[in-house]
Amino acid sequence: MGSTAQARAVQNYRKRLIRRGMARFEVLALRKDRELIRQVARKLAESIPDAERLRASVQEAVAAKSGTKGGILAWLRTSPLVGADLDLKRPFTTGRKIDL
Numbered sequence: 001m002g003s004t005a006q007a008r009a010v011q012n013y014r015k016r017l018i019r020r021g022m023a024r025f026e027v028l029a030l031r032k033d034r035e036l037i038r039q040v041a042r043k044l045a046e047s048i049p050d051a052e053r054l055r056a057s058v059q060e061a062v063a064a065k066s067g068t069k070g071g072i073l074a075w076l077r078t079s080p081l082v083g084a085d086l087d088l089k090r091p092f093t094t095g096r097k098i099d100l
Contacts, residue, residue, distance in 0.1 A: 022045065040054065040058070
């Protein structure tokens with residue numbers, strides 16, 4: 001059984017995309033961001049200086065949001081209390097007796 005004309009057309013279209021270096025993928029996002037994501041994808045697919053600027057800008061924004069290991073420790077080391085000789089020991093108590 002042969003493939004239908006529509007299926008062959010889709011296969012040929014996808015082969016042409018691959019030759020151009022394009023890839024199809026699915027993205028989950030908020031409904032209100034659909035058009036924005038499509039516009040960004042269209043702009044990134046173009047080989048123009050605007051696309052490179054947009055790519056660099058998006059990469060910078062995404063990289064700034066991602067956490068790095070040891071971030072809390074670095075933050076604690078910048079605390080104004082570093083070097084202050086604080087006595088943080090608590091006295092030991094056995095507790096109290098409760099009559100049940």
